[in-house]
Amino acid sequence: DGDVFKFYSEGEWKNSSSGKSVSIINPTTRKTQYKVQACTQEEVNKAIENAKSAQKLWAKTPLWKRAELLHKAAAILKEHKAPIAECLVKEIAKPAKDAVTEVVRSGDLVSYCAEEGVRILGEGKFLVSDSFPGNERTKYCLTSKIPLGVVLAIPPFNYPVNLAVSKIAPALIAGNSLVLKPPTQGAVAALHMVHCFHLAGFPKSLISCVTGKGSEIGDFLTMHPGVNCISFTGGDTGIAISKKAGMIPLQMELGGKDACIVLEDADLDLVAANIVKGGFSYSGQRCTAVKVVLVMESIADAIVEKVKAKVAKLTVGPPEDDCDITPVVSESSANFIEGLVMDAKQKGATFCQEYKREGYLIWPLLLDNVRPDMRIAWEEPFGPVLPVIRISSVEEGIHHCNASNFGLQGCVFTRDINKAMLISDAMETGTVQINSAPARGPDHFPFQGLKDSGIGSQGITNSINMMTKIKSTVINLP
Numbered sequence: 001d002g003d004v005f006k007f008y009s010e011g012e013w014k015n016s017s018s019g020k021s022v023s024i025i026n027p028t029t030r031k032t033q034y035k036v037q038a039c040t041q042e043e044v045n046k047a048i049e050n051a052k053s054a055q056k057l058w059a060k061t062p063l064w065k066r067a068e069l070l071h072k073a074a075a076i077l078k079e080h081k082a083p084i085a086e087c088l089v090k091e092i093a094k095p096a097k098d099a100v101t102e103v104v105r106s107g108d109l110v111s112y113c114a115e116e117g118v119r120i121l122g123e124g125k126f127l128v129s130d131s132f133p134g135n136e137r138t139k140y141c142l143t144s145k146i147p148l149g150v151v152l153a154i155p156p157f158n159y160p161v162n163l164a165v166s167k168i169a170p171a172l173i174a175g176n177s178l179v180l181k182p183p184t185q186g187a188v189a190a191l192h193m194v195h196c197f198h199l200a201g202f203p204k205s206l207i208s209c210v211t212g213k214g215s216e217i218g219d220f221l222t223m224h225p226g227v228n229c230i231s232f233t234g235g236d237t238g239i240a241i242s243k244k245a246g247m248i249p250l251q252m253e254l255g256g257k258d259a260c261i262v263l264e265d266a267d268l269d270l271v272a273a274n275i276v277k278g279g280f281s282y283s284g285q286r287c288t289a290v291k292v293v294l295v296m297e298s299i300a301d302a303i304v305e306k307v308k309a310k311v312a313k314l315t316v317g318p319p320e321d322d323c324d325i326t327p328v329v330s331e332s333s334a335n336f337i338e339g340l341v342m343d344a345k346q347k348g349a350t351f352c353q354e355y356k357r358e359g360y361l362i363w364p365l366l367l368d369n370v371r372p373d374m375r376i377a378w379e380e381p382f383g384p385v386l387p388v389i390r391i392s393s394v395e396e397g398i399h400h401c402n403a404s405n406f407g408l409q410g411c412v413f414t415r416d417i418n419k420a421m422l423i424s425d426a427m428e429t430g431t432v433q434i435n436s437a438p439a440r441g442p443d444h445f446p447f448q449g450l451k452d453s454g455i456g457s458q459g460i461t462n463s464i465n466m467m468t469k470i471k472s473t474v475i476n477l478p
């Protein structure tokens with residue numbers, strides 16, 4: 001309706017002095033749904049500078065009080081699940097039910113984080129000196145975990161709320177302040193989420209949310225000397241950020257090409273159900289989506305048939321109707337997916353369904369007999385298109401998985417737990433799921449990628465630890 005959503009800084013909702021805005025295109029209607037402020041570098045600078053001073057006081061706020069505020073924010077977030085979910089439906093075409101789940105999951109994450117934080121941060125270490133050669137028992141070392149300072153959080157479009165709070169909550173419980181730069185698609189959902197933190201009554205400037213174009217404020221944010229930690233989830237931009245950022249801890253999750261290796265003795269119905277769920281949930285726009293199926297030749301026909309039958313039942317359409325397959329996030333994304341499909345077609349892949357696209361809506365597609373010379377064997381479509389590569393040995397499957405420059409997650413299906421463990425050890429990925437599709441959650445599990453999939457480890461406990469530093473005090477006895 002022409003209204004531009006305000007950004008959040010110094011505990012207030014503000015219009016940018018730029019007078020400019022950024023449009024958010026609804027992927028379903030392909031029309032402008034919302035507009036957000038195009039913040040200036042000066043406004044970003046102010047948010048970071050204020051975050052710096054707010055953090056000093058916050059770090060002195062008792063841990064139980066910090067936890068109490070987070071619990072309050074979690075409750076408010078859950079109360080507001082309907083309007084926030086509606087934004088997710090309009091901005092990123094997330095199916096209505098999944099959009100609500102994302103907000104509820106986020107509230108749970110914030111609460112869990114508060115609980116975990118009081119335990120982890122409530123404990124330090126006590127060391128004595130005489131365990132190291134040459135020392136008497138004259139030195140006592142006390143350690144505790146102290147905050148880093150200002151944390152910059154940059155979540156991606158696919159979970160603008162959940163992957164924002166997975167950075168915000170650990171940062172805040174650990175005594176840091178936080179500056180959020182939401183993705184453009186999803187920015188309004190993120191602003192609503194930040195409003196819940198505002199309502200909970202956090203001190204002003206402790207959390208701020210700046211919106212705008214990456215080209216205008218992206219580098220300025222990530223290279224700002226006032227930022228003490230960056231937690232980023234997204235694509236290649238993360239690699240560029242890691243090269244430009246200063247000497248500060250980085251937490252990065254940058255996508256994957258999660259392989260699903262299927263052995264001959266697998267439960268075929270379980271496999272088919274997980275391939276469909278893993279490959280096509282949120283139209284494949286998850287870093288942990290199954291992105292290549294590596295199936296033993298002898299059972300490949302059976303698997304492909306079962307998956308085909310399930311794909312035929314997927315509903316395709318608008319997110320408001322809670323369809324399984326909804327429009328992908330942008331035109332460029334749809335074009336990229338189409339490019340991968342056309343490349344596979346030209347190189348002779350078997351199309352299990354007819355390729356169909358309307359606007360940003362792409363019908364689910366299973367590509368059989370994909371070979372390593374096709375782009376889709378290696379690239380991440382981030383769409384409802386899933387390649388199947390037939391393998392003649394388990395080693396071939398492991399080799400394909402490990403030849404990828406990604407290493408986020410992978411999964412293996414077999415009834416033989418010994419084989420599964422050996423394959424898990426051989427797969428160069430941050431996590432291997434045995435007999436289930438890859439997934440980040442439950443959100444307290446460690447979550448990490450090898451190689452180009454990222455640095456550091458996430459999950460509630462790891463994020464809290466990552467956003468702190470050890471401080472020691474040594475008592476020297478005479």
Ligand code: G3P
Nearest residue numbers: 158286287288439440441
């Ligand atoms: O794509 C982001 C990644 O964190 C996936 O999360 O919960 O869909 O496995 P999830």
